[in-house]
Amino acid sequence: MKARVTITLKNGVLDPQGKAIQHALGSLGFSGVEDVRQGKLIELELATTDRVAAQAEVEAMCEKLLANTVIENYSVELV
Amino acid sequence: MKARVTITLKNGVLDPQGKAIQHALGSLGFSGVEDVRQGKLIELELATTDRVAAQAEVEAMCEKLLANTVIENYSVELV
Numbered sequence: 812m813k814a815r816v817t818i819t820l821k822n823g824v825l826d827p828q829g830k831a832i833q834h835a836l837g838s839l840g841f842s843g844v845e846d847v848r849q850g851k852l853i854e855l856e857l858a859t860t861d862r863v864a865a866q867a868e869v870e871a872m873c874e875k876l877l878a879n880t881v882i883e884n885y886s887v888e889l890v
Numbered sequence: 891m892k893a894r895v896t897i898t899l900k901n902g903v904l905d906p907q908g909k910a911i912q913h914a915l916g917s918l919g920f921s922g923v924e925d926v927r928q929g930k931l932i933e934l935e936l937a938t939t940d941r942v943a944a945q946a947e948v949e950a951m952c953e954k955l956l957a958n959t960v961i962e963n964y965s966v967e968l969v
Binding site: 817819829836846847848850853854857858859871876 | 896897898908911914915918920922923924925926927928929930931932933934935936937938947950951954955956
């Protein structure tokens, strides 16, 4: 079973990487970009076929390793 | 209008960051993880309200700056 985890910075947390992208897009002539936020995408291939167990396991992975829950939000999607 | 760009490594391209995550998950006791791939997520806030123009503009951004099309795939989703 495949799981897709998206990790984004919480609102209000500064995102210098996003600002750098926004600035670079402006330099390239893309003028209509008002804000850019960069996040992470992690795709996991799991051995289990139990959706409920998989969801719980991936959420535990996010809490323990994948996301910094002080400044980041995560969402888990089973594919 | 919001656009969400997901950038993933093409199949066959080595992903050392994903391997490191997989190894770390194994060390933490998550044993059923068969593969991990890490990608990027970029959320753009655009001034335009024209969906067709927005889609074309974001694809141009991906080709020129956001993705390395030699080793990465990208997909654009308007929210």
